[in-house]
Amino acid sequence: MVKLIHTLADHGDDVNCCAFSSSLLATCSLDKTIRLYSLSDFTEVAHSPLKFHTYAVHCCCFSPSGHTLASCSTDGTTVLWSTQNGQTLAVMAHPSGSPVRVCRFSPDSTCLVSGAADGTVILWNAQSYKLHRCGSVEDGSLVACAFSPDGNLFVTGSNCGDLTVWDDKMRCLHNEKAHDLGMTCCDFSSQPVSDGEQGLQCFRLASCGQDCQTKIWVVSFNHILGFKLKYKSVLSGHSAPVLTCAFSHNGQMLVSGSVDKSVIVYDINTENILHTLTQHTRYVTTCAFAPNILLLATGSMDKTVNIWQFDLETLDQARSTEGQLKQFAEDWSEDDVSAWLCAQDLKDLVGVFKMNNIDGRELLNLTKESLVDDLKIESLGLRSKILRKIEELRTKVKTLSSEIPDEFICPITRELMQDPVIASDGYSYEKEAMENWISKKRRTSPMTNLVLPSAVLTPNRTLKMAIDRWLETHQK
Numbered sequence: 512m513v514k515l516i517h518t519l520a521d522h523g524d525d526v527n528c529c530a531f532s533s534s535l536l537a538t539c540s541l542d543k544t545i546r547l548y549s550l551s552d553f554t555e556v557a558h559s560p561l562k563f564h565t566y567a568v569h570c571c572c573f574s575p576s577g578h579t580l581a582s583c584s585t586d587g588t589t590v591l592w593s594t595q596n597g598q599t600l601a602v603m604a605h606p607s608g609s610p611v612r613v614c615r616f617s618p619d620s621t622c623l624v625s626g627a628a629d630g631t632v633i634l635w636n637a638q639s640y641k642l643h644r645c646g647s648v649e650d651g652s653l654v655a656c657a658f659s660p661d662g663n664l665f666v667t668g669s670n671c672g673d674l675t676v677w678d679d680k681m682r683c684l685h686n687e688k689a690h691d692l693g694m695t696c697c698d699f700s701s702q703p704v705s706d707g708e709q710g711l712q713c714f715r716l717a718s719c720g721q722d723c724q725t726k727i728w729v730v731s732f733n734h735i736l737g738f739k740l741k742y743k744s745v746l747s748g749h750s751a752p753v754l755t756c757a758f759s760h761n762g763q764m765l766v767s768g769s770v771d772k773s774v775i776v777y778d779i780n781t782e783n784i785l786h787t788l789t790q791h792t793r794y795v796t797t798c799a800f801a802p803n804i805l806l807l808a809t810g811s812m813d814k815t816v817n818i819w820q821f822d823l824e825t826l827d828q829a830r831s832t833e834g835q836l837k838q839f840a841e842d843w844s845e846d847d848v849s850a851w852l853c854a855q856d857l858k859d860l861v862g863v864f865k866m867n868n869i870d871g872r873e874l875l876n877l878t879k880e881s882l883v884d885d886l887k888i889e890s891l892g893l894r895s896k897i898l899r900k901i902e903e904l905r906t907k908v909k910t911l912s913s914e915i916p917d918e919f920i921c922p923i924t925r926e927l928m929q930d931p932v933i934a935s936d937g938y939s940y941e942k943e944a945m946e947n948w949i950s951k952k953r954r955t956s957p958m959t960n961l962v963l964p965s966a967v968l969t970p971n972r973t974l975k976m977a978i979d980r981w982l983e984t985h986q987k
Contacts, residue, residue: 513776513786513807517553517818521546521560526810528570531801532577535594536808538816539568542802545582547594549800551955551962553818558597563590570613574620574637581623583611589625589633591640605633612654618662622679626653626667634681645680648673655697660716666716668694675719676730676740681748684738690720696755700779702762703853704729715779717765717802719753724765727782728760748775748784759800765844766807774809804955843871855900863888877901919978923948923957931975932968936961939971 520638524541535556536548537781544560570967579600583589587608591600605611609629616623622643628933629736632653634644648669655668664684667675674689674697696800700715710783716728724744732738747947751770764785774788793812795799805821821868843851848869849861863886869877882888882897921928921941930942936956940948949966950956 512822513788513819514822515788515790515817516820519546519548519553519816519818520814520886521555522814522816524567524814526796526814526816527568528572528797529799529808529810529816530572530580531806531808532573532594533803534577535573536801536816536818537571537573537580538808538810539582540573541567543568543584545580545592547597550804550806556597561592561597561645563599563602564588566610569611572615574616575618576620579616579620579637581614581616583614583625585610587611587627589623589635590955591623591637603633603635603640603642603860605631606642606645607631613651613656613667615656615658615665617658617665617679618660624656624658624665624667624754628652630669632656632667632677632681646677646683647682648675648686650797651693655694655718657697657699657716659730659732660701661702661714662951664730664738666697666699666730668697668718668720670694672720672722674740676738678732678738684732685740687740688721689718689726690724692721692752694718694720695753696757698757698765699730699763700758700762701760704850715758715762716740717756717758717767719756719767721752723749723752723769725749725753725756725765725781727765744782746775746777746782748777748787749773754794755797757798757800762923764800766798766800766809768798768809768811770794772811774798774807776807788817788819790813800819803951804957843874845870847871848874851904857897857900858950860888868930874901875905889932916981918974919981928974928978931978933971934968935963935965939974940968942970948974 522540522542526538526540527558529538538543543564547556547559549556564584564586568582571582580592580594587605589603589611593600605627607629609627611625611627614625621637623637625633629648631649636643651669651671653667654670658665664676664678670693672688672690672693673686678684678687679724697718704713704715713729713731718728719725726888728744733736749769752770753767756767763779765779768774772791775784776786778785791811791813791872794983795809795811797810807819808816810816848864852861867886878941882894888894919927921944924941925945928941931939932942933939934945936959938958945968954963
């Protein structure tokens with residue numbers, strides 16, 4: 512389930528964009544302001560709202576570190592702000608003064624891309640605040656932009672419907688009509704996928720537009736093998752133009768918002784609809800997932816931003832290929848095996864496994880001999896790694912097939928707990944997973960999203976004994 516846990520109603524006009532860092536939510540509006548909220552309790556921080564722009568603020572985004580916020584406006588400027596004190600770090604004026612509609616940081620924070628109404632795209636140096644490179648599309652206003660997770664390329668979208676792909680040197684790699692009536696938004700998934708071609712790093716790209724469609728593409732780029740954009744599918748559900756789309760941090764969910772006032776959350780693996788949210792009373796203009804916790808923000812022309820919290824059942828429905836094991840690994844297709852190899856950092860073997868038609872059942876039956884004789888894998892270390900990963904997979908399949916009681920499953924890893932501990936929120940977690948959670952400065956509960964009163968973890972010996980008894984009975 513997804514529940515509405517908070518509504519922000521501080522903007523005086525349409526909300527155009529929202530963005531998360533690990534600790535803050537930023538929103539911007541036609542009212543010329545940017546507002547910042549703490550994720551601990553959704554109160555507005557002391558230095559908010561941020562005021563500089565003289566016209567509508569169309570887009571805002573955080574740098575990967577979260578220390579800098581960028582905003583862009585009809586006034587023709589892109590502004591960089593310190594998120595710690597709200598001070599203006601730089602004002603980067605568009606060379607022609609054209610309204611700036613979209614901006615995005617590169618994954619390494621060195622560059623910032625901005626797209627303008629006159630069709631120009633600027634690559635700014637985010638350290639010197641100087642214009643680095645400039646390009647343009649032939650027709651239309653640029654309204655969408657996204658960097659690939661590896662930073663090798665970025666895409667832009669125009670209100671004429673064109674999707675353009677650029678490399679990091681601002682060379683145009685590809686251009687095509689992606690949406691008939693104009694493109695509105697695009698986003699890359701952070702998780703790599705396989706298209707079966709060895710040596711190519713592939714990522715999902717989502718785009719949406721005025722044609723009421725949300726499309727999924729697979730993008731691959733390699734400096735030696737080149738670039739490829741492959742159309743994959745259309746996600747159904749909206750009955751009016753789709754204005755916004757965004758992938759979840761783990762790449763397993765996609766959310767979209769529409770003129771039909773609805774928000775739809777998809778499982779990206781099955782492309783099924785997980786949830787349809789209908790709280791907004793006017794067009795949904797923006798949506799964003801938080802990076803570390805199960806939160807979704809949606810903004811609208813109704814001047815509000817809604818904060819939604821996902822429960823663990825939804826996360827369980829849309830977790831990664833390795834975690835979900837589809838139903839069971841023996842039912843995997845060859846493509847599923849390829850995705851599993853990429854997740855295990857074995858993407859160089861995708862071509863070999865494809866050539867030998869290794870599906871899930873064949874994967875689970877692989878032996879040391881078959882790796883040498885049939886797949887011709889000569890490296891002892893590589894064979895050992897493959898066999899170790901396959902044994903881990905067999906164990907997970909066996910565990911899943913035994914119907915583990917819910918109370919034995921860690922809420923973070925969604926796997927059987929081996930060393931359960933009780934956190935200060937009263938819930939039990941796998942010790943290592945919870946320690947990692949806290950060490951990354953997530954001082955909120957994975958279950959309630961409230962601030963943890965303490966970081967102390969207490970061994971849950973009673974639960975440990977119950978799990979051990981269950982294992983003795985079911986794992987013969």
